[in-house]
Amino acid sequence: MSDKALEKFAETAAVALGLPLEPEWKAAVVANLDVTFRHAENVAAFRLSDEAEPAPVFKA
């Protein structure tokens, strides 16, 4: 995602979630979001089978 697209995403998602995103915080929030997305993509790039179960298992 380009820097501009990421900033736009952060602004839109913050509005959707009712979160404040003050101008003086925005750069740091976007930078943190960029790092988190990179980590998330690193995980998502690993292929798992459709039958893979998540770690937390709810027991009724």
Next chain:
Amino acid sequence: MRPDNTQPLVETTWATAIEVAAAVTSGKLSAVNVIDHALARIFDLNPKLNAFTAVTAERAKARANQIDASRDKTSLPLAGVPFAVKNLFDIKGLPTIAGSKINRVRAPAKQDSPLIARLEAAGAVLVGALNMGEYAYDFTGENVHDGPSRNPYDPSRMTGGSSGGSGGAVAGGLVPLALGSDTNGSIRVPSSLCGIFGLKPTYGRLSRARTFPFVASLDHLGPMARSVPDLAASYDAMQGPDPDDPACAQRASEPTVSQLEHGSSGLRIAIAGDYFLKGAFADALAALQSVAKALNAREEVDIPEVHRARSAAYVITATEGAALHLDRLRRQACDFDPAVRDRLIAGALVPATLVAKAQLFRRWYRDRVLEIFNRWDALIAPATPCTAPKIGQQTILLDGTEVPLRPNLGVYTQPISFIGLPVVAVPVPLKPLPIGVQIIAAPWREDVALRIAYALEQMGTVAARRPSV
């Protein structure tokens, strides 16, 4: 107020918890004497180390009097041992601030956390609450509201975090025992930078009830001390199921103190290779080599996809942490530590699909790592890439790349707690600053990690060295 010296104070500054308990049990020392000494030392040194955020002096003196009046002190394995807890533990009568400004208006806790109650039932005496990084989202020990925890080896340096006050209080000789929490490394990082021992037990082993959470999927609690028998004795006193924590295992206590003498012989110990050897500074590698040599651990084992494990832990932490604080972020974002706020807001914006992927990967990774434990009893790895950085340092050079310090002090701890493995962080007393090594065991085998740590302590390879604070 500093306790008056109507009684001569005894020198228990660097005594272990076991030594203090033995002296109180035998009558050589009174619990009141021990606690007076601890309170005086806290009064004298806390302005320098900033480890304590609250001192429970009256409560401690009352408890010490009860112990001295007890008819059967031999049933109290921690008789008269002063201890303190990270300020995310509920302490009856105090608001549980969890390193934040926001939580200061919470109602005082009505009840102690069960781990405090269990330690006190064993004779230990709570003397206060300890500084920490805000809401435990921290590896530095810095706190914008209370000031930074300071390292007893050099107060201009970090303790590591987020259990920074716990590290400073134990390493500075203010208490022999402290409790911390560890979501991604927050017991092991300050243990490493402060040169003390820390135990992060298996996920689900110790009750987290009545503590302020951070990431329910990853939160652990555990003890920090200056000797392995102290870790084992306090851990044994805290074990056992608790219906108040849904993640706490229905598992009977498995005492470890009696196992320590079995040592490390017969245990198959390997070095965690590849990822865990990249980026470490010379001190971290020297410490690892020293421990490997003492244990005759020669073979390197590569844990598959460790870098993705760290990434998945990072994503789960950012998003679950954000979910916990979402309402506070909406209402009072300006009251957070800015560094914590910016990370939490970013975490709130991450799509749920990516979080679900991380939880799927977590089970795959767990299964692969458990296969390694079919062949090995324990793995050793650095605890931190470097010794204690200067307070305020923002970046670190890892593997030739300058990266932010705050998230990267936990680069070696994060992939281990991600799947809840038990770890003892052991201090290698390098000069001028100590550094830790992780002893990592299979789930529910804290006994193995503690046996190895004790063997290293007996050999003199690892030790909590007394700083000249």
